[in-house]
Amino acid sequence: MKATSADDLVEFEREFHRAMAEADDDFDLTRVQKxxxxxxxxxxxxxxxxxxEYTRAVIERLQAGDESDIAEGR
Incomplete structure (x- = not known):
């Protein structure tokens, strides 16, 4: 995360600490993993x-019905 902007790092740390605090209550790490x-x-x-850019192009193709990016063997 240090490679991203300082604002992103602060936001990540805040969200991470919140998720960890919630996990401390119920031992459910799903929120942390997400x-x-x-x-x-x-x-x-x-x-x-x-x-x-590649991801957006794949999503556009999938939305258009082109499933070639998820063909078996890829």
């Missing part, structure tokens, strides 16, 4: 903008 997954995607896009 949060980390979401932020991982954001960091990946920040570090490699081509991934964001």
């Amino acid at each position: 949060l980390v997954g979401c932020w991982y995607g954001r960091a990946l896009e920040h570090l490699n903008p081509d991934i964001a």
Whole structure:
């Protein structure tokens, strides 16, 4: 996360601490896992903008009914 902006880092830390506090109450790490997954995607896009462009193109093709990107063996 240090590779992203300072504002993003502050936001991540706030959300992470909140999710961990909630997990401390019920030992359910689902919220933490979802949060980390979401932020991982954001960091990946920040570090490699081509991934964001590729992902958007795949989503557009899927919405248009083209499932070639999810064909078996890929």
